[in-house]
Amino acid sequence: MITVNQVTKRFGDFPALHGIDLKIEPGEFIALLGPSGSGKTTLLRIIAGLEFQDTGEVLFDREDVSRTGVGDRGVGFVFQNYALFRHMTVAENVAFGLSVKKRRDRPSKAAIKARSAELLSLVQLDGLGDRLPSQLSGGQRQRVALARALAIEPRVLLLDEPFGALDAKVRKDLRRWLRELHQQMGLTSIFVTHDQEEALELADRVVVMDHGKIEQIGTPEQVYTEPATPFVVNFVGETNTLPGGIHVRPHDIEIVAEGGHAVVVDNVFRKGGAWRIEGQLANASGGNGIVEIDLDAEHAAPALGSTIRIRPLRSQTFTPTGAQP
Numbered sequence: 391m392i393t394v395n396q397v398t399k400r401f402g403d404f405p406a407l408h409g410i411d412l413k414i415e416p417g418e419f420i421a422l423l424g425p426s427g428s429g430k431t432t433l434l435r436i437i438a439g440l441e442f443q444d445t446g447e448v449l450f451d452r453e454d455v456s457r458t459g460v461g462d463r464g465v466g467f468v469f470q471n472y473a474l475f476r477h478m479t480v481a482e483n484v485a486f487g488l489s490v491k492k493r494r495d496r497p498s499k500a501a502i503k504a505r506s507a508e509l510l511s512l513v514q515l516d517g518l519g520d521r522l523p524s525q526l527s528g529g530q531r532q533r534v535a536l537a538r539a540l541a542i543e544p545r546v547l548l549l550d551e552p553f554g555a556l557d558a559k560v561r562k563d564l565r566r567w568l569r570e571l572h573q574q575m576g577l578t579s580i581f582v583t584h585d586q587e588e589a590l591e592l593a594d595r596v597v598v599m600d601h602g603k604i605e606q607i608g609t610p611e612q613v614y615t616e617p618a619t620p621f622v623v624n625f626v627g628e629t630n631t632l633p634g635g636i637h638v639r640p641h642d643i644e645i646v647a648e649g650g651h652a653v654v655v656d657n658v659f660r661k662g663g664a665w666r667i668e669g670q671l672a673n674a675s676g677g678n679g680i681v682e683i684d685l686d687a688e689h690a691a692p693a694l695g696s697t698i699r700i701r702p703l704r705s706q707t708f709t710p711t712g713a714q715p
């Protein structure tokens with residue numbers, strides 16, 4: 391179990407984290423989700439022991455590891471900027487964490503070699519141990535980085551935008567595969583992403599962050615359907631703001647014959663099994679002007695330039711204390 395209690399961090403005058411509280415249960419897969427600069431990486435680095443908080447504490451189970459360095463926390467991590475060692479073979483990269491252990495903890499050369507081969511098989515790269523990183527694809531390199539992180543048999547796996555630089559298809563495959571690996575190895579994993587789709591698809595719980603604060607912690611379902619703050623409703627999933635500060639999802643809108651809000655249709659295209667209609671609120675006062683609507687594909691699409699009338703089926707407004715359905 392990982393407990394983060396009232397953790398704060400400043401960089402000079404800049405407050406990067408304000409009083410973060412977070413409890414992660416053993417075996418959970420957690421996403422830290424937020425825009426650039428929201429403090430996700432800083433929080434992950436503090437949990438890893440690569441960075442130290444100014445105040446507050448980090449516990450692993452009941453042990454206070456606040457002043458324990460990264461080498462003694464038993465965490466494996468894959469950070470985008472911790473690239474593979476270019477001059478080492480794939481097998482040597484994977485074995486690195488074991489081969490730099492203190493002599494009394496270090497397995498024999500033969501045992502390290504066997505472990506490295508086993509891990510390469512786990513990440514489905516059997517037989518590629520003798521290659522150099524430059525002879526692999528991007529997705530294969532990420533899997534080597536994961537195997538390297540897993541070599542020390544970590545209790546906790548920390549991943550910072552692990553699939554950031556990969557194309558959409560490879561990302562999707564790796565995500566699914568990572569989820570399986572997490573379960574199979576009984577890991578507690580935390581990953582940083584600014585991609586809400588990735589967070590919603592992968593995580594058991596999502597921690598939504600903004601400006602160094604946690605806005606909401608919840609299951610993907612909770613943060614999507616019961617967003618706690620206006621920030622969450624805007625950041626997680628697509629949303630429209632209608633006059634009166636009403637937030638409504640594109641698929642929670644119906645087209646009505648009369649009443650509702652008038653919208654002039656600008657664009658209509660197919661999006662998955664629905665029509666996506668983009669339009670402008672005819673009277674934009676109090677709304678964000680642009681409206682996106684998903685309409686079941688069995689309906690006829692409205693003509694460009696026509697005016698339709700819409701009504702929210704489900705919406706949310708916010709008071710300073712939270713969401714009001």
Ligand SMILES: Nc1ncnc2c1ncn2[C@@H]1O[C@H](COP(=O)(O)OP(=O)(O)OP(=O)(O)O)[C@@H](O)[C@H]1O
Pocket residue numbers: 401402404406424425426427428429430431432433584
């Ligand atoms: N070593 C540092 N020195 C000064 N400021 C820093 C340092 N590291 C991070 N910051 C600042 O702290 C804030 C939070 O940074 P952090 O990297 O945690 O954000 P993030 O949410 O991970 O963003 P991104 O998605 O862009 O990686 C940013 O404004 C950043 O500029």
